[in-house]
Amino acid sequence: MTEQRYHVMGMTCGRCADRLGSEVGGVLGVNGVHVDLGTGSVTVTGEAFDGAKVCAAIAGAGFEVAAVL
Template identity: 45%
Template sequence: MVNTTYQVQGMTCGHCVSAVTAEVGGIAGVHDVQVDLATGRVTVDSDQPLDTEVVRAAVDEAGYNLVDA
């Protein structure tokens, strides 16, 4: 199991959290997504390391921006 934290910009409410959770949670191999609205941190548990561009695409689909590390 791999635990990775990403920074996401633009989330302001519970709907934002739900949208990001659903999109990122739909990535193959993802088991859990935790979103901290106050900090913009999205923590993902997955089978193996995820391709950042796949995560970026999911976050974009939800309507938000993945911050480059």
């Protein structure tokens, strides 16, 4: 299982976190998404997912990837 964390800019509320979790959760190969609104981090787990597609899903939800941690 692979795990990757992303620092995301622009999340301000629980609805933002829910929207982001739904978008990222739809990426092929993603099994789990944990959004931490307080730190602005998103932890993605899965068997084999494409990090570029995760970043694209984050952008598609209206947020910006500040860093891949």
